[in-house]
Amino acid sequence: MTDILLCGCSGKMGTAVRNIVANRQDCQISAGFDQVPMQLDFPVYTAMESIAEHVDVVVDFSHPTALKSLLQYCKKNSTPAVLCTTGYSAEQVKNVEEAARELPVFYSRNMSLGINLLMELVKTAESVLGDGFDVEIVEAHHNQKIDAPSGTALMLADAVNGVRENRMKYTYDRHSQRKKREQNELGIHSVRGGTIVGEHQVIFAGQHEVITLSHSAQSKELFAVGAVNAAVFMAGRGPGLYDMGDLIRDGI
Known part of the structure; x- marks a missing residue:
């Protein structure tokens, strides 16, 4: 039996987890x-240092503001971490990577199996199509999402890049630019509205043809399933930085 400390237990994703x-053994x-x-039905704390269980x-x-105290707790107690929060700064990502030298850390910007399959397909498409195709990424989420672009959009951009x-230049906004698109640009565009769970499109636009790879999340539950699978997977692991690829290779 894997005992979990759930951070963000009162939020929407915490509720989904x-x-x-509740339905697993x-x-x-x-x-x-x-x-x-x-x-x-379990103790809830407002300070990580107060957790007794x-x-x-x-x-x-x-x-993201909870990352520092979370990593401190994990280091003190030698506890693996499954980080599902998005919106980390570049410095925070570096802190995660440094923590993984002494802790088992599972970090993925998206916990969906489908998204991670999309990422592999995007890599394949880019390797086949090459510089002759412009790449644009469009992501859409609900109107309560704070960060933009989404961590998943950046993950897909990094896959192409x-x-x-790593020759691509990420372009997030073109309204102030009066120039032609440069060949090494990778456009990333955000849509926020309604209750959209999460939609991502990677557009490969070439001469007289367009190829679009996409993923649409229908429920937040799929991210919760991935997180719980990762938690069970990580229990007892050694130090290192893990991601969905490790989970998939393990057959979970």
Whole structure:
């Protein structure tokens, strides 16, 4: 049985994780952390240093500002972390990578199996199509999402850029530019509205043909399922930086 500390347990994704865990036999939520505590069937804390329960893994769906205290807690208790929060700064990502030298850290900007398959397809398409195709990424989310572009859009952009040996320049806004598109540009565009869970399109536009690879999330539940699978996977792992690729290769 994997004992989970759920950070952000009172939020929408925290609720989704609680619902998934309630129907599984291989894990349970032993404690929660949230700045807006609720009465739940496990203790909920507003300070990481106050947590008394033993846990096997931390699952984080909270806020980027909680990262420092979360990593401190994990280092102090030698506890693996599954980081599902988006909107980290470049410095915070560096902190995550540094923490993984002494801790087991699972970090993915998107916990969906489908999105990670899309990323592999995008890499294949880019390697086949090459510089002759312009690449644009369009992402859409609900009107309550704070960060833009989405972490998933950046993950997909990085996948393209990796194939092109990091020669691409990310362009987020063109309204102030009066010039032709440069060949090494990679456009990233954000849409916010309604209750859209998450939609991502990667457009490869060439001469007289366009190829579009896309993914549409129908429910936040799919991200919760991925997070819980990652939590069970990470319990007992050694130090290192893990992602969805490791989970997929493990057959979960």
